[in-house]
Amino acid sequence: MSILVNRETRVICQGITGKAGAFHTAGCLEYGTNIVGGVSPGKRGTKSEHGLPVFDNCHDAVSATGADVSMIFVPAPFAADATMEAADAGCSLVVLITEGVPTLDMVRVRHYLDEKGTLLIGPNCPGIITPGQCKVGIMPGYIHKPPDGTCKSVGIISRSGTLTYEAVWQCTTRGIAQSTCVGIGGDPVKGLNFIELLERFEKDDETDGIVLIGEIGGTDEEDAAAYLGRHVTKPVVAFIAGRTAPPGKRMGHAGAIISGGEGTADSKVQALKAAGATVTDSPANIGEALEAALAADNPRMAGSLAGT
Amino acid sequence: MKIHEYQARELLAEAGVAVPDSHVVQTVDAAAEAYAKIGGRVVVKAQVFAGGRGKAGFVKLCDSAEQVREAAEFMLANRMVSPQTGSDGIAVKRLLIAAAVDIESEYYAAVVVDRTRRRPVVMVSREGGVEIEIVAKENPTAIVKQWLHPHLGLLGFQSARLIAGLGVTDKEQAKAVSRIIRGLVEVFFKYDCSLAEINPLVRTKDGQILAIDAKMNFDDNAIFRHSRLREMFDPGEENPLELQAKEHNLSYIPLDGNIGCLVNGAGLAMATMDLIKLHGGEPANFLDVGGSVTAEGATEAFRIILTDKSVQGILVNIFGGIAKCDTIAEALIAAAKGIGFNVPVVVRLEGTNVDRARKLLAEAAIPALVIATDLTDAAKKVCAKVA
Numbered sequence: 155m156s157i158l159v160n161r162e163t164r165v166i167c168q169g170i171t172g173k174a175g176a177f178h179t180a181g182c183l184e185y186g187t188n189i190v191g192g193v194s195p196g197k198r199g200t201k202s203e204h205g206l207p208v209f210d211n212c213h214d215a216v217s218a219t220g221a222d223v224s225m226i227f228v229p230a231p232f233a234a235d236a237t238m239e240a241a242d243a244g245c246s247l248v249v250l251i252t253e254g255v256p257t258l259d260m261v262r263v264r265h266y267l268d269e270k271g272t273l274l275i276g277p278n279c280p281g282i283i284t285p286g287q288c289k290v291g292i293m294p295g296y297i298h299k300p301p302d303g304t305c306k307s308v309g310i311i312s313r314s315g316t317l318t319y320e321a322v323w324q325c326t327t328r329g330i331a332q333s334t335c336v337g338i339g340g341d342p343v344k345g346l347n348f349i350e351l352l353e354r355f356e357k358d359d360e361t362d363g364i365v366l367i368g369e370i371g372g373t374d375e376e377d378a379a380a381y382l383g384r385h386v387t388k389p390v391v392a393f394i395a396g397r398t399a400p401p402g403k404r405m406g407h408a409g410a411i412i413s414g415g416e417g418t419a420d421s422k423v424q425a426l427k428a429a430g431a432t433v434t435d436s437p438a439n440i441g442e443a444l445e446a447a448l449a450a451d452n453p454r455m456a457g458s459l460a461g462t
Numbered sequence: 463m464k465i466h467e468y469q470a471r472e473l474l475a476e477a478g479v480a481v482p483d484s485h486v487v488q489t490v491d492a493a494a495e496a497y498a499k500i501g502g503r504v505v506v507k508a509q510v511f512a513g514g515r516g517k518a519g520f521v522k523l524c525d526s527a528e529q530v531r532e533a534a535e536f537m538l539a540n541r542m543v544s545p546q547t548g549s550d551g552i553a554v555k556r557l558l559i560a561a562a563v564d565i566e567s568e569y570y571a572a573v574v575v576d577r578t579r580r581r582p583v584v585m586v587s588r589e590g591g592v593e594i595e596i597v598a599k600e601n602p603t604a605i606v607k608q609w610l611h612p613h614l615g616l617l618g619f620q621s622a623r624l625i626a627g628l629g630v631t632d633k634e635q636a637k638a639v640s641r642i643i644r645g646l647v648e649v650f651f652k653y654d655c656s657l658a659e660i661n662p663l664v665r666t667k668d669g670q671i672l673a674i675d676a677k678m679n680f681d682d683n684a685i686f687r688h689s690r691l692r693e694m695f696d697p698g699e700e701n702p703l704e705l706q707a708k709e710h711n712l713s714y715i716p717l718d719g720n721i722g723c724l725v726n727g728a729g730l731a732m733a734t735m736d737l738i739k740l741h742g743g744e745p746a747n748f749l750d751v752g753g754s755v756t757a758e759g760a761t762e763a764f765r766i767i768l769t770d771k772s773v774q775g776i777l778v779n780i781f782g783g784i785a786k787c788d789t790i791a792e793a794l795i796a797a798a799k800g801i802g803f804n805v806p807v808v809v810r811l812e813g814t815n816v817d818r819a820r821k822l823l824a825e826a827a828i829p830a831l832v833i834a835t836d837l838t839d840a841a842k843k844v845c846a847k848v849a
Contacts, residue, residue: 231686256684257575258612258654264580265612280783292753294783294814314729315753316781319813320837323781340728342577369729372577395732398717398739399748406713406728406750408683409577414595419736436740437733438837 155360156284156334157309157351158247158273159223163288166221166245167192168212168228168236170202175227178251178292179204182225185295187288190219212236212243223247225281225290233277234259241272249290250276250345257408260343267345274345278407280315280337291337293319298335299326301360306448307331309355311348312367313340313374313407317395317437321365324441330448333361340407342371348378356386363389363448365440366431368422370396371410375422383429389447390431393440394422463680465694466509468558470676473653474660477645480638481673484560493534494527496559506533509556511699514544520554523562530559555698563672568662569628570594571643573610573650582610582650584643586624590662616647630665638671639663653691654684703766710762711752719744720848722767722776722805724760726751726785734779737837743845746773753784760793765801775806775848777840782813791819795826803830806847810840 165182169175170192183189183204191207198210209215212224224240226233226248233252240248248267255277267274275282281291286300297319301307308325310332312318318337325332336351338344348366355361364386368375375394382390397419399405401412412418423433434443468486475481485496486509497504508520515521520542522533534557541551568590576583587605589597597604606627608620621643625636642663650658657679664674685691697705707714713728717735721743725731728750735745747770751763767773780790790811797803807830811819823831832847834840 230683254683256654256687257656257681258582258651258684261575261581262612292784297813312729314727314733316725316727316783317729317733319781319783320730320733323812342575343580367729369732374577377578393733395729395736398735398745399732400715400717403715403748404682405715405732405748408681410728410732414598436737436838437730438737438841 155358156287157354157358158334158336159282159284159288159290161186161188161287163188163223164219164221165189165223165225165290166212166215166219168224168226168240170194170206170208171197172227176203178227179206181292181295182289185289187290190221191215212239212245216243216245221245223249223290226250226252228252230254234263237263237274238266241267241270245272247273247275249281250274251279251281251292252276253278255341257341257343260341264343264345275336276339276345278341279339280318282334282336284334285332293335293337297323297326299331301331301333305329305331306362307333307360308363308365308444309333309351309358309361310335310365310367311351312337313369313409314367314395317367320437321367321393321440325444328441328445330441330444333358340369340409342409348374349381352378352382352386356388361388363391363444365444366390366392366426368392368394369407369410370394370399370405370412370419371407371417373416376425379425379429379431382431389450391440391444391447392426392431392433393437394419394426394433395437463682463685463691463695464511464699465678465680465691466511466556466696467507467676468509468556469694470678471673473649473678474645474673474676477648479642479645479673480671482561482563484558487534487557487559488555490531490534490538493530493557493559497524497527497530500559500561503562504530505560505562506530506537507558507560508537508542508554509558510542510552510554512542512544512546512552514546515542518542518544563664563670563674564667565664566667567665569664570597570661571646571663572657572659572661573647573655574657576609579609581612584608584610584616584620584624584647586628586643588628590664594661610647615651616644632669635665635669635671642671642673653688654681655679656681703769707749707766710759712759712763712766713748713750713752714766715748716770717745717747719746720772720774721844722746722770722773724749724751724763724767724776724778726753726755726780730779730781734777737841738777738845741841741845743841743848746770751785755785755789757789757793757796760790761797761800764793764797768801773805775808775844777844778807778809779837779840780811780813782811782815786815787811787813787819788815788822791822794831795822795828798826798828798830803828806830806832806844808832808834808840808844808847810834810837
C-alpha cells in the first residue's frame with residue numbers, strides 16, 4: 155500500500171512544454187510514473203518532446219486521458235489559476251511545485267479547492283513519491299527504496315526539499331524502505347499538512363513508522379504534535395530545522411520565519427517530545443533514530459526515552 | 463518587503479484612513495518649513511525600519527520652529543543606535559513631521575494572515591501603543607479577532623464586533639473606527655500585505671479617531687504585481703550583501719558566527735547551521751543556492767560568503783537533487799582559481815552526479831579543500847578547523 159499516489163495514478167503535467175515542466179516530466183516518466191498528457195495553452199493537438207498529447211486546457215486533458223492527478227510547473231503569477239482549473243476539471247489531487255506563489259492567491263486557492271473537495275500538495279514543494287510506483291515531483295528517484303516485503307518501511311512528511319532527500323537517503327542506506335514521501339512545501343498557506351498525512355500514514359498497512367521534518371515558522375508542528383499524541387500509534391521520528399535561526403528573518407522559505415514569539419524550533423521540539431515522538435538534535439541522526447524506534451517493542455515508549 | 467512609516471501612512475490615507483497632518487522632509491530647512499505649515503505642537507520622527515526610535519532619541523515632541531530645527535539637525539547628523547540596529551547604528555535620511563494630538567485612549571488594529579485558518583484575520587485591542595505580543599501574553603481578553611472570507615472580506619457584523627471589542631460606544635466615533643478598519647482591510651488586500659498594522663490608533667481628547675503610527679510588510683512573492691510598491695522600495699534599508707545575493711537568485715542572511723555555509727535548499731541550509739552549532743561552532747550565514755544553481759551562481763555565493771571578514775572556514779553541504787554535485791564542484795574549482803580560498807573549505811557532497819564531482823575535486827587538488835565523508839564528519843571537521 156501507499157498513500158495518495160500509486161502505479162494506477164494517471165498524471166497530467168500543466169506547463170509540460172516549459173523548461174522545468176518538460177525536464178521533470180521526463181524524470182517522472184523515467185521513474186515509471188504513468189504520465190498521460192500535458193497542458194500548454196495554444197498548443198492543442200501537438201505532442202510534447204516526450205511524445206505525450208498536449209491540450210489547451212485541463213478540462214480537455216482530463217476528459218481525453220482520464221487523469222486524476224495534475225502536476226503543475228506553471229510560473230508563479232499564473233499558478234493559482236492553473237491549480238483551480240485542475241480542480242474544476244476533476245483532478246482529485248493537485249501537486250503544485252511552483253515556488254513564489256503569492257500568499258493571498260493561496261488563501262483563495264485553498265478556499266476554492268476545499269469547496270470542490272480537491273486535495274493539494276504544495277506550493278513550493280518537491281512533490282510526492284511512492285517509491286517503485288509513482289513519482290509526481292522533482293525529487294531524485296534513485297535515492298528512494300521501495301518496500302519489498304522483507305524490510306520495514308516508513309512514510310515521510312516534510313516542509314523542506316533537500317532535507318527530505320537527506321532523510322530518505324539515511325533510511326535507504328540503512329535498509330529502511332519508504333511507503334510514500336510527501337514534501338508539503340515551505341509556504342505559509344498550503345495544501346495537505348502534517349495532520350492530514352499523519353492520519354493517512356497511520357491507516358496505511360505498509361507504513362511501519364513516520365518521519366516528520368518541520369522547520370521554524372507557524373504552529374503546524376505543534377498542531378501535529380497534539381494530533382499524534384491522541385491518534386497515532388506508530389513510531390514517529392522528527393527533526394525541526396532552524397534552532398539557530400534569528401527571529402524576524404525569513405530563512406529562504408516564505409513560511410520559515412519566527413515572528414511575534416511564535417514559530418520557534420524549541421516550541422515545536424518540546425511539543426513533539428511531549429507527544430512521544432523521537433526528536434533528533436542532528437539532521438544526521440534521523441535514520442539512526444528511526445532504526446531504534448522501529449526495532450523497539452513499544453515504539454512510542456522507546457521514542458520518548460530516546461528523545462530525552 | 464517593508465516600507466517606511468510615512469509610506470504606510472500614505473497608503474492608508476488613500477484608503478480613507480484619518481491620519482494627522484504631516485510632511486516628509488530630508489533637510490533641516492524643510493523641517494522648519496513643514497513646521498510653519500502645521501504649527502502648534504508637532505512630533506519629529508526618524509524614518510527608519512528599525513524599532514526603538516523613541517528610546518534612542520529619534521522621536522521628539524517640538525513646540526517651535528527652533529526646536530524642530532534642533533531635533534532635525536540631531537537626527538540627520540547622527541546615526542541611530544537601538545537594540546534593533548546593531549552597534550554601528552543606521553543613518554537617517556528622512557524625517558516625518560506630524561501634528562501632535564492630545565491622546566485620550568490608545569488602541570491597536572492590524573490585519574495578518576492566520577496560517578492555521580488559512581485566511582486573513584483582523585485583530586484589534588483596547589491596549590494600544592504597546593507590542594501586541596505583550597498584550598497577547600498578559601491580557602489576551604483585550605484582543606478581539608475576526609477572520610476574513612477570502613472573497614467577501616470584512617462583513618458589517620464583523621466590523622461591529624471589532625468596534626464593540628474596543629469599547630467605542632459613541633456613534634460618530636464608532637463610524638470613524640469602522641472607516642479606519644475598512645481602510646486597513648482594503649490596503650491589506652489591495653497590496654498583498656503580510657502585515658498591515660496601526661499602532662496606536664487613538665481617540666483624541668476632542669473625540670477624533672486617528673491612525674498615529676503604521677507598519678506594513680508585503681508578501682515578497684506578490685511584489686511583481688505592484689509597481690507602486692517597487693517604487694517605494696528603499697535599498698538603503700537592506701543589507702547590501704543580501705541584495706547582491708538576491709540578484710543572483712541566492713538566498714543569503716548574514717549571522718554573527720565565523721563558519722560560512724553554502725547549502726542547497728532552505729531546510730537543509732537551516733539544518734546545516736544547527737549542525738554547526740551542535741558541534742560547538744557558530745554559523746556566519748544562511749545561504750541557500752537553490753535548485754537550479756549554475757556554476758556562476760555558486761561562484762558568486764563563495765564571493766559573498768568570503769566578503770564577510772569574520773569567516774574563518776566554510777562548510778559546503780550539497781544533497782544533489784535538481785542541483786547537481788558536479789556543478790558545485792566546478793564552482794568550487796573556479797572559485798579556488800578566481801577568488802582564492804584563504805580559509806579551509808570542508809565539502810560534503812551527496813546525491814546527483816556525486817561520483818563525477820568527487821573525481822573533479824580529487825583531480826583539482828585544491829589545498830584549502832577538506833573532503834568530508836558524511837554530514838557529521840563535515841560539521842566536526844569544519845568546527846575543528848576554526849577552533
